[in-house]
Amino acid sequence: MTTPLLETRGVWQRFGGLIANSDVSISVGAGEIVGLIGPNGAGKSTLFNLIAGVLPPTQGTIWFNGENVTQMPAAERCQRGIARTFQVVKSFETMTVIDNVIVGALIRNEKMRDARRKAHEVLEFCGLAPRADKLARDLIPSEKRRLEVARALATEPKLLMLDECLTGLTPLEAQSGVALVRKVRETGVTVLMVEHVMEIVMPLVDRAIVLNLGKKLVEGKPADVVRHPEVISAYLGDRHAVGA
Amino acid sequence: MDSFTQRRRRDLILAAALAAIAACVPLFVKDVYVQNIMVLTLMYAALSQAWNILGGYCGQISLGHALYFGLGAYTTALLFTKFGVLPWFGMLGGGIISALIALALGYPTFRLRGHYFVIATIVIAEIGFLLFHNWDYAGAALGIDIPVRGDSWAKFQFTRSKLPFYYFALVFCCVAWFITWWLEDSKWGFWWRAVKDNPDAAESLGVVVFNSKMGAAAVSAFLTAIGGAFYAQFVSYIDPESVMTFQFSLLMALPAVLGGIGTLWGPVLGAVILIPMTELTRSFIGGSGRGVDLILYGAVIVVISLARPDGLIGLFSRRPASKGVPQ
Ligand SMILES: Nc1ncnc2c1ncn2[C@@H]1O[C@H](COP(=O)(O)OP(=O)(O)OP(=O)(O)O)[C@@H](O)[C@H]1O
Ligand SMILES: [Mg+2]
Numbered sequence: 001m002t003t004p005l006l007e008t009r010g011v012w013q014r015f016g017g018l019i020a021n022s023d024v025s026i027s028v029g030a031g032e033i034v035g036l037i038g039p040n041g042a043g044k045s046t047l048f049n050l051i052a053g054v055l056p057p058t059q060g061t062i063w064f065n066g067e068n069v070t071q072m073p074a075a076e077r078c079q080r081g082i083a084r085t086f087q088v089v090k091s092f093e094t095m096t097v098i099d100n101v102i103v104g105a106l107i108r109n110e111k112m113r114d115a116r117r118k119a120h121e122v123l124e125f126c127g128l129a130p131r132a133d134k135l136a137r138d139l140i141p142s143e144k145r146r147l148e149v150a151r152a153l154a155t156e157p158k159l160l161m162l163d164e165c166l167t168g169l170t171p172l173e174a175q176s177g178v179a180l181v182r183k184v185r186e187t188g189v190t191v192l193m194v195e196h197v198m199e200i201v202m203p204l205v206d207r208a209i210v211l212n213l214g215k216k217l218v219e220g221k222p223a224d225v226v227r228h229p230e231v232i233s234a235y236l237g238d239r240h241a242v243g244a
Numbered sequence: 245m246d247s248f249t250q251r252r253r254r255d256l257i258l259a260a261a262l263a264a265i266a267a268c269v270p271l272f273v274k275d276v277y278v279q280n281i282m283v284l285t286l287m288y289a290a291l292s293q294a295w296n297i298l299g300g301y302c303g304q305i306s307l308g309h310a311l312y313f314g315l316g317a318y319t320t321a322l323l324f325t326k327f328g329v330l331p332w333f334g335m336l337g338g339g340i341i342s343a344l345i346a347l348a349l350g351y352p353t354f355r356l357r358g359h360y361f362v363i364a365t366i367v368i369a370e371i372g373f374l375l376f377h378n379w380d381y382a383g384a385a386l387g388i389d390i391p392v393r394g395d396s397w398a399k400f401q402f403t404r405s406k407l408p409f410y411y412f413a414l415v416f417c418c419v420a421w422f423i424t425w426w427l428e429d430s431k432w433g434f435w436w437r438a439v440k441d442n443p444d445a446a447e448s449l450g451v452v453v454f455n456s457k458m459g460a461a462a463v464s465a466f467l468t469a470i471g472g473a474f475y476a477q478f479v480s481y482i483d484p485e486s487v488m489t490f491q492f493s494l495l496m497a498l499p500a501v502l503g504g505i506g507t508l509w510g511p512v513l514g515a516v517i518l519i520p521m522t523e524l525t526r527s528f529i530g531g532s533g534r535g536v537d538l539i540l541y542g543a544v545i546v547v548i549s550l551a552r553p554d555g556l557i558g559l560f561s562r563r564p565a566s567k568g569v570p571q
Pocket of ligand 2: 044087
């Protein structure tokens with residue numbers, strides 16, 4: 001078996017008495033789109049933060065591309081090829097859209113001119129080109145989500161982690177978001193995405209991993225996962241699971 | 245040529261034109277009192293430009309830049325009076341010392357979130373003031389009288405005319421502006437603005453937030469010390485009161501805040517309005533009026549920040565006010 005692109009091994013995260021991740025082991029193969037789902041407070045964003053290097057896990061190790069990155073700071077992981085978006089959008093509000101993306105492009109481009117060219121390409125790819133000279137704070141919410149994706153893509157990642165980037169969009173916007181994720185994968189980028197809306201995420205992903213109360217519940221093909229009794233009970237409560 | 249390149253070129257041309265005009269002004273303005281105000285205006289424009297790199301672009305508000313200003317002044321004055329070292333070397337030395345101190349100050353504070361940095365800057369500047377106030381070798385409270393050795397550029401002393409100082413201040417101002425202009429379209433400039441707007445997002449995009457802040461602090465402190473060295477030569481007498489008080493820290497920050505924090509033209513615009521006003525009120529109120537002028541600036545800043553949060557430069561902005569939802 002080839003080594004996966006990303007692997008977490010027995011990862012724990014405690015916040016005081018609260019256990020946000022307990023013994024989570026997941027792996028993501030190169031080229032996959034993997035969905036990370038689970039009810040509110042399941043620990044999905046926490047796992048993202050551990051993978052991205054916002055904080056080191058209380059216990060366990062994180063491997064990327066065969067390298068142990070557990071103690072590596074976030075900026076260095078980005079250098080290695082991990083990029084992410086934030087559940088709560090974190091644009092550079094006072095900067096223009098193009099400048100936002102240039103910040104991401106600088107990690108692979110020494111010269112400003114190259115970074116700018118790269119940023120324009122990415123905006124084109126993400127359908128944000130007409131907004132290039134707008135201030136980020138003037139974008140509508142769906143555009144801000146797109147900008148987060150664009151900024152992350154500008155770092156030319158191997159792994160792109162999307163934290164609910166389709167949540168809160170109109171169905172039409174969500175659909176074009178899905179199209180964008182597909183397009184991203186076609187360029188060879190591996191995608192790990194957190195999403196609540198099953199109808200959106202399930203047709204999109206190759207594999208789904210379900211977290212509940214900080215633990216990995218099940219993983220597998222989307223169709224199997226949604227029928228799994230434990231998943232149904234986690235989402236809808238135990239009563240529903242009994243009948244399933 | 246895209247709009248971005250055009251704008252940068254326009255800024256450069258405008259700066260060159262303004263510098264040319266400023267260079268001609270002394271041909272018409274012979275009054276020494278007015279010339280004095282013009283020198284100070286240019287100096288504060290440059291100092292505020294330096295402050296703006298750290299406070300405006302990188303978002304790390306310092307209210308202790310008087311420390312770097314004082315270090316520049318004292319290094320120059322001490323080296324010259326004690327060892328006969330030419331002020332130009334003192335200027336450079338003061339810049340390097342200040343940059344190092346800024347790094348030492350940033351090292352423990354830049355990792356912390358919140359307002360630790362701004363508090364630390366105030367405290368450290370106050371400590372610096374007290375140290376110089378009690379340091380006998382540096383003249384303690386009496387300060388240092390820089391002996392007159394005849395007018396020359398080598399010794400950077402001019403007793404007969406203010407004009408050489410005026411032209412130096414003009415060059416200093418242009419250099420500070422140009423450095424900012426250049427940094428604006430460099431990766432440092434982008435890192436700084438990203439760090440200011442959202443450090444978490446910046447870090448996730450590969451920006452080493454800590455290093456970015458350190459870089460801004462060093463450049464800012466270095467330039468500020470150059471201003472201090474210049475000021476020592478200009479007034480030829482320094483003491484802790486005249487170069488290291490909190491008032492100086494404010495006077496470096498205020499033009500940028502007034503004109504437009506984190507903008508290329510803000511510090512210049514702010515200084516041109518604020519510094520003449522300061523000097524005039526000072527001469528009206530008299531030497532005893534210390535503090536009254538500060539209250540005045542405070543009032544001005546409050547009014548500005550309520551009416552024009554982006555600073556006065558916002559009045560000239562070609563970008564329409566950011567409102568509403570574009571469609
Ligand atoms: N920095 C933190 N300090 C303390 N507790 C935290 C912190 N971050 C997350 N938590 C807690 O950890 C648990 C998991 O949070 P997390 O944000 O990972 O959930 P999530 O699965 O992303 O939920 P959602 O679907 O609502 O985004 C929650 O109970 C949350 O309150
Ligand atoms: Mg979350």
